[in-house]
Amino acid sequence: MKILQKILGKKKEFEYDGPNAELVHAMHRMAVQDDAENRKKLYEALLASTLIIPTPELPKGFHSPGEKLSGPNTKIDMIGLKSKNGQKVTPAFTDTEALRTWDPNTPSLGLKSQAFFQMVMGTDIQGVIINPFDPIRKMIRPGGFVTRAELDFLAQGLVPSHFGSSGFQVQLKAGQSIAIGLPAVRPGPDVEEALRTAAMEDPVITELWLFQMAGPEAGNHTAVGIQIDKIIPREHEGELVAKLAEAIRPILKKDQSLDFLFLRGKLGQDVKALGASIFRRP
Numbered sequence: 001m002k003i004l005q006k007i008l009g010k011k012k013e014f015e016y017d018g019p020n021a022e023l024v025h026a027m028h029r030m031a032v033q034d035d036a037e038n039r040k041k042l043y044e045a046l047l048a049s050t051l052i053i054p055t056p057e058l059p060k061g062f063h064s065p066g067e068k069l070s071g072p073n074t075k076i077d078m079i080g081l082k083s084k085n086g087q088k089v090t091p092a093f094t095d096t097e098a099l100r101t102w103d104p105n106t107p108s109l110g111l112k113s114q115a116f117f118q119m120v121m122g123t124d125i126q127g128v129i130i131n132p133f134d135p136i137r138k139m140i141r142p143g144g145f146v147t148r149a150e151l152d153f154l155a156q157g158l159v160p161s162h163f164g165s166s167g168f169q170v171q172l173k174a175g176q177s178i179a180i181g182l183p184a185v186r187p188g189p190d191v192e193e194a195l196r197t198a199a200m201e202d203p204v205i206t207e208l209w210l211f212q213m214a215g216p217e218a219g220n221h222t223a224v225g226i227q228i229d230k231i232i233p234r235e236h237e238g239e240l241v242a243k244l245a246e247a248i249r250p251i252l253k254k255d256q257s258l259d260f261l262f263l264r265g266k267l268g269q270d271v272k273a274l275g276a277s278i279f280r281r282p
Contacts, residue, residue, distance in 0.1 A: 004178070016141070016150075020049045020094070023048075026044075030142075047154060050111065051150050053093075054107070055077050055107055055108065057274075058067050058107045078250045079106075083129075088125050089126060089128065089145075090127075090129070090178070091218075091230070092126055098131045101140055120151055129143070131143030131144075161258065179213065180211055183210060183212040187210075195248060198243050206280070207226075207227035208225065208277075208279035209224070210275055211223055221259045224260050225268070225272075226261065227268070237262060245258075
């Protein structure tokens with residue numbers, strides 16, 4: 001799955017200290033070097049940001065460009081666009097100056113990113129374009145594209161780790177409350193067999209567990225818990241997840257998805273008590 005389009009050049013530094021500076025710099029770092037650490041910082045910066053959202057018409061009582069939206073029942077109309085591949089997308093901006101390079105006359109307001117992503121998930125919009133710009137004007141900010149799959153996690157306050165086109169590993173927030181249980185519908189014997197075959201190929205993986213996790217913030221997801229027998233670098237963890245995800249990608253149905261988590265601490269104990277073991281190394 002594609003995370004961010006690299007739409008900025010390869011300059012090592014980008015000077016900017018305005019609103020959402022950390023997000024702007026995180027997008028620039030991704031344009032220069034796409035790696036797991038830069039992706040993590042980008043997601044964290046996204047969740048900490050207040051985005052400028054263009055709208056056909058400001059809600060009643062709003063007057064100033066970029067005025068911050070407040071109140072859980074306030075609704076806004078989002079602008080729908082068509083991407084190059086025909087998907088319905090919507091724009092968002094890091095600051096009002098970036099918005100003006102796209103359209104200087106569009107009304108806008110500020111909205112916490114997670115609340116905005118939650119609004120998007122209630123529509124048929126398939127992605128968010130950050131800092132698009134009118135080609136006749138000079139591009140002044142880095143930007144990119146956040147996919148529907150990423151929005152699903154970000155709307156719940158989760159930081160996904162991205163692994164090619166195969167899937168995501170979820171990083172739960174500290175102290176986040178989730179319920180663990182058996183999936184109501186298992187992914188299928190072919191998927192489970194593919195996971196076992198892939199796990200057998202890497203001796204670091206000792207067990208795989210299938211479970212359902214749900215919570216007020218985490219949503220409801222079918223997940224695969226990975227037990228390893230030693231501490232390994234984060235990069236190696238990413239490689240393990242990528243191999244497992246790639247093994248099942250060709251056989252997953254369109255509406256199927258699996259999350260991957262490494263089993264540690266209380267989470268690992270709960271999964272082993274309430275989930276289903278699908279692989280154990282002899």
